[in-house]
Structure formats: C-alpha cells, structure tokens
Amino acid sequence: MTSFRKRTVQKPIRGTRTSPHTAQVITSSGNPSLDLILGGGLPIGSICLIEEDRFMTHAKVLVKYFLAEGVLSKQEIFLGSLDDLPAEMLRRLPKPLTDEEVEQEQRQEQEQPADKNGLRIAFRYSDLPLVNSEQATAKIGHHFNLMEHMEPMMLSYAQATIWDDNNKANIVVQEDDICNSTSSLEPTAAASGDEAAPVVQLEAQSTASNNNNNNNNNNNDNATTDSSTANNATSTAATTAASANESASATATASPPAAQPHFFYNPRYGRLLDYLQLLLNDESFEPGTNVQQKNLCRVCLTSLGSPLWYDEHFAEDLLKFLTILRASVRSCTAVCFITMPMHLIAKYETSLVPKIRQLVDYAIELESFAGSERETHPAFKEYSGLLHLHKMSAINTLAVHMPETTDLAFKLRRKKFVIEKLHLPPELQETSDQAAAADMMALPNCSANMPVNSNVSMDF
Amino acid sequence: MAASVLLACGLNEQKLPGFVHISEESNVDGSFLISCILGQRLRISNAGTLLVCLQHHYQHYFNAGMRLGYNTNIFLDKTLNVIDVLSDMARHGLSSKWLRSPDGLTLTEQLVKDIRNQLANNFPNRSSYTILIDNLSILFNLGASKQQVQQFCLDLADLAKEHDNLTVITKLSNSDIHQLTDNNVAKLGHVRIQVLRLKSGVFREVDGRLLIERVLDEGSYACEQSRKEVLYKVNDRNVKIFNPGEIGVKV
Numbered sequence: 001m002t003s004f005r006k007r008t009v010q011k012p013i014r015g016t017r018t019s020p021h022t023a024q025v026i027t028s029s030g031n032p033s034l035d036l037i038l039g040g041g042l043p044i045g046s047i048c049l050i051e052e053d054r055f056m057t058h059a060k061v062l063v064k065y066f067l068a069e070g071v072l073s074k075q076e077i078f079l080g081s082l083d084d085l086p087a088e089m090l091r092r093l094p095k096p097l098t099d100e101e102v103e104q105e106q107r108q109e110q111e112q113p114a115d116k117n118g119l120r121i122a123f124r125y126s127d128l129p130l131v132n133s134e135q136a137t138a139k140i141g142h143h144f145n146l147m148e149h150m151e152p153m154m155l156s157y158a159q160a161t162i163w164d165d166n167n168k169a170n171i172v173v174q175e176d177d178i179c180n181s182t183s184s185l186e187p188t189a190a191a192s193g194d195e196a197a198p199v200v201q202l203e204a205q206s207t208a209s210n211n212n213n214n215n216n217n218n219n220n221d222n223a224t225t226d227s228s229t230a231n232n233a234t235s236t237a238a239t240t241a242a243s244a245n246e247s248a249s250a251t252a253t254a255s256p257p258a259a260q261p262h263f264f265y266n267p268r269y270g271r272l273l274d275y276l277q278l279l280l281n282d283e284s285f286e287p288g289t290n291v292q293q294k295n296l297c298r299v300c301l302t303s304l305g306s307p308l309w310y311d312e313h314f315a316e317d318l319l320k321f322l323t324i325l326r327a328s329v330r331s332c333t334a335v336c337f338i339t340m341p342m343h344l345i346a347k348y349e350t351s352l353v354p355k356i357r358q359l360v361d362y363a364i365e366l367e368s369f370a371g372s373e374r375e376t377h378p379a380f381k382e383y384s385g386l387l388h389l390h391k392m393s394a395i396n397t398l399a400v401h402m403p404e405t406t407d408l409a410f411k412l413r414r415k416k417f418v419i420e421k422l423h424l425p426p427e428l429q430e431t432s433d434q435a436a437a438a439d440m441m442a443l444p445n446c447s448a449n450m451p452v453n454s455n456v457s458m459d460f
Numbered sequence: 461m462a463a464s465v466l467l468a469c470g471l472n473e474q475k476l477p478g479f480v481h482i483s484e485e486s487n488v489d490g491s492f493l494i495s496c497i498l499g500q501r502l503r504i505s506n507a508g509t510l511l512v513c514l515q516h517h518y519q520h521y522f523n524a525g526m527r528l529g530y531n532t533n534i535f536l537d538k539t540l541n542v543i544d545v546l547s548d549m550a551r552h553g554l555s556s557k558w559l560r561s562p563d564g565l566t567l568t569e570q571l572v573k574d575i576r577n578q579l580a581n582n583f584p585n586r587s588s589y590t591i592l593i594d595n596l597s598i599l600f601n602l603g604a605s606k607q608q609v610q611q612f613c614l615d616l617a618d619l620a621k622e623h624d625n626l627t628v629i630t631k632l633s634n635s636d637i638h639q640l641t642d643n644n645v646a647k648l649g650h651v652r653i654q655v656l657r658l659k660s661g662v663f664r665e666v667d668g669r670l671l672i673e674r675v676l677d678e679g680s681y682a683c684e685q686s687r688k689e690v691l692y693k694v695n696d697r698n699v700k701i702f703n704p705g706e707i708g709v710k711v
Contacts (some may be wrong), residue, residue, distance in 0.1 A: 277553040319601040330517050331550035351637045354486035358633050393489050396523040399694045
C-alpha cells in the first residue's frame, strides 16, 4: 500500500478568503475601512454587533454595505427586522463601483493638495509621504457608491430571505395568553389566524408591507400572491420566497409556536429562530462538507431589541435568543450582523449591555455627533461621530486581532462611509479656547475604558 | 507555550485542587485559560478530561489548541470527552434537549446527569479526571436561576469530594454582574483565578490582570490565604506573563 494520497484542495466559498494573520476564513463586511479594523473581515461563524447611533443613520449605512456585499458575492442573505421594511432596505442597497471607478477615486484623493486647509508644511516634512488617516484599503470586498442604488437586475440575482413578522396581531394575542393580561384585540383573530411561520416576501412594496402589517389573517396567501406578481427584477427572489414559504409552512407544522410553550415568552423570537435555523440547516452551509454549491449565509438583523420587541420578559428572551443564535451561526458557514439600539437597552436595564456584548464576537458602538454639542465643535468638524470598539473576541484562535489604534472616528461622505484614525486639528481657533480645551481633555484615548471616577495608578 | 501562565496559577501540577473557579470580568476574555488547562491535562498520560462547551464550540478549542501546540482530535473519545451543548442546540434548534427539558429535568439537572454519566463511564479507567466547564453565565442566559446554578456547582463540588483525583474547573463570565453567584461558587473551592481588565485602560503589550487567590489552610479560626497578581498578554501562539512593574511604557 502506498502512502501517496491525493491532496484534495477545498474550493474557497465565494466572497471569502483566508486571513494571513489568523488563518481563519473571513469575509468582507462590505466596508473596506471596517474590514481593516476587524483584521481583514468578519470571520466565518462570528456575530458582529453594531450599537446604533441615536438616529439610526450610520448603522443603517453599515447594514447596507453588509447586504450589498452579499448580493455582489452571490451569497445567501437573511434580513430580519421589525422596525424597518426589509424589502425596502434591500431595494436601496448601494451601487457597486467598477475597478476603474475605484482607481479613479483613489487617484483623485491622492491628487488633493496637501495645503487644502490653508496649512503650510515646513519644508523638511514636505518630502515625507502623506499620513493617510483613512485606513488603507486592502483588496477585499467591493466598493460601493452610496449616492446611487443597486440596479434591479443585479438585485434579481440575490438569494435573499426576509423576515418582518407579518402576523403581528397573532403575536399580541399570544403574548397576552402568556402574560394573562387583557387585550383590546379580539381573541378570535388569534384563533382564526394562521399558525404558520412568519411570511417571507421579497417583493415588498412599502405600502403593501404596511397593509400586511394590518391585515394579518391572510398572510400566507398574500405572500404567495405578492411573490407571484413580482416583477422581472425580483423574479429569482420570488422563487426563493416561494420555496422558503413552503419550507416555512413545513416547519410550522413540524414545530409550530404553540408546541413550544414558554421557552420564549415573546413568540417572535421563536418564529425568527425557526426561520433562521431552517435556512442555516441547509446543506450548502454545512462546514467541512465538500459540496459544490457551498455558500455563505449573511444573517442581518436590524434594530433587534428595539421597543417593538419589548415585553415583560424582554431581557430574558433577548439573552436566550442571542445564545441560540450564536450557537447556530457558529455551527455553519454564516456571519451575522446585528444592530441594536443599545442606548435604549441600557435605559431598560443597565446590566443587559455587558451581557449582550458577551454573547457577540464584535461589539462596535457608533456615537454620532448629530444632535449633540460635538456636532458644531471645531475639534470634530471633520467627523460624523466616534467609533468605539467595545469587544473583539478570538474565535477559533487564541489571540484577537487588535487594530493599530482604537481611537477611531467615522465620517459619512457623499459617496462612502469612512472610518479613520481620530486626528485632532493642529490648533483650535482661539474663540473656542477653554470649553474646547476641556472637551479635548475628555476625548477618547487609550484610557477610554477607564471608569470615570477611577483615581488609581497605572497597572504596570 | 502556556507553561508560564499555568505556573503562575499553580495549575501546572499533575494533581490539581478539587475545585477551581475562574471569574471573568465584563469585557475581558479568559477563554485562553481553559485552552491552556486543557492542553496541560491532555498531555498527562491516562488522565481523563471532560469538556463542557457552553460558550464556544469544540471546534474553537481544537483550533486554539493547535495554536498552543496540541491536537485535541487525537485525544477525542479517548481521554477527552466533550459535552457540546452549543452544537446540539444548533443541530436541533428549539427542540434540543437543553432547551426542552424532555425528562422534566431543568437545564442544570440535565447537565449534572450527563456529567455523572460521563464520569461513570470514564473515571474508573483514568488515573485522574478533570471536568472543565466554560462557562456558567450561559446557563443564566438559557433561563437557569441563581439557585439552580448554585446547586449545579454544589453538585459538582460534591463530585470532587466523592472522588479522589477529580478536579472541577468552572468559569463564570460577567463576574462583576453575577457577583453573588461568583463569590458563592468561588467559596466551594480552594483556588480562585480572577481575570480582570486593566484599570488604566487599554495597553498594547498587556491584555489584563490575573488575580490568583489560593486558600492554604482553612483553620477553625483563621483562613490562611495567598494572593498573587500577574499581568498577561495573549499572543498568537503563547501566553506571556509579567510581574507588575516588569513592563513599562516604551517612549
């Protein structure tokens, strides 16, 4: 018997590559500067939590990047939300830039004069290369133009599943059943309502979706009709929706929410998980198998834990859900991107914040200047907000990748969302002398994680 | 690779104390300790190990172990047994036995039952046995109450007392939030390792602090206890330990 063995090289999954730093398979988050902070991209099986800014402007942009990257890489997409209209979000994804456009953009940026701010540089420094505070863009993922929407033709090839929990009246009544509280809704609505799993619809018109939210009893029929009447642009997607619908009803008969009493007090979580696991249990997402159609699933949940999810057992349910979600995402070739209004959750229960952060792999807070004093502050005039890295955990490895600096700021330019190293202007104007100086002292620095009233000495 | 951290924690010997508790503050990752201990136990011939995966999958420990220079797959189902709760939940979804409690047992009771079964099957053939539980706070997340977790740890401590050469190692995250449970569980054993963040912020050359408390002699009137504090840095393939004052800011 010979010791020769034919080496079988596994084909990489579309849109992924192996990280040279950690030897893990990573995929782009859609935003090159975010990728760089994460060490090249999101590792397969990881959950990235974006702690929303107050007005939910910038978190949504990152979500769009994440989804657009999935569409372009022909990966499977799962988008779930109660607050937004998922179909509408999908329709407004940014347009990808061609290589020529990217090159042209980079060339333009390089050609910008150094003294654009009216600053003159001493001659001894003039030969030095410019410090590029924008994180260098390695060749990962794609570049997108936020000004334009993705072409419908491109979207039609998207393998997307969306969840917006259309049978909301049922939920209210079921909640009431559990909580034993009175409801203004007629109980017959629940009795006659379909027990089927939530509707998946890809052809979602905003008005139609609003109507769907109100008309809950004919969800499945509506969805099928919606899917069948989908236009050419979403024909493929509609097929996916139809198949997903079929399989969803199969799940519902196998394990309907009524058959799982009291695990989640709020049955929405159960339904969302059912749907998600149905998708993730697909053969193409099984790790290690050498299936030809091996693919990556991008799970995106926006505004999870928003007031629409509130009930008496909100904290319990949310933690259970995240624990099971983490287990599911880790076990297959998927990445998960969640946005949460953490400022609201912190008001609901302060201890919930670290517990949630413990259940995700990356926790990134977007602190927007909009509506705050810093919006007009001269020190921050270049930026839209600060980016705080609260957690980066080592998955399938020992050490975690740490970016060059944790003092980061973001700016929403016309065409793109950029994360940069936080640079302060060389000198603040004299008009904002003392207040500015006081604020400057309060800037995030290496001691950003220090307790506020900590007066202890250094640890080392 | 991990010898220095184990030496600092006093866990580098063949015979370990009966109950060891690792407390992990919020925003700190102490998973490297589990990987280090696992590697040390697997290297001892004929020593059995049971890994209860609540926070990470088995695959994570395998990959982390490869970085530390050992291959868990070689020992799997021989000297290493795994209860992978997460994988089971992922495979069976909401109908998983850990979420459904089919026998009327609570999650913690089910876990104790499985651990006892594993122990009954494997302990007689091994010179020593170690049960590693990572981590207890997931039990809270899955709906276990404080009393249930406390009872679970008490049962484990009883197991350690019942059997010679049996060590139970538990880890609890967010110990600053679950402070009461953390202290109560730590009281069950003689060694407590606290993984703490740096009070002064983030430092590139140090990840955090390890505070090791060891009860030397629990007398009738006084308890003799030793405390040691070291700084740690988790690198790609090893864990480095520094004494406070050893490392400074390089200007």
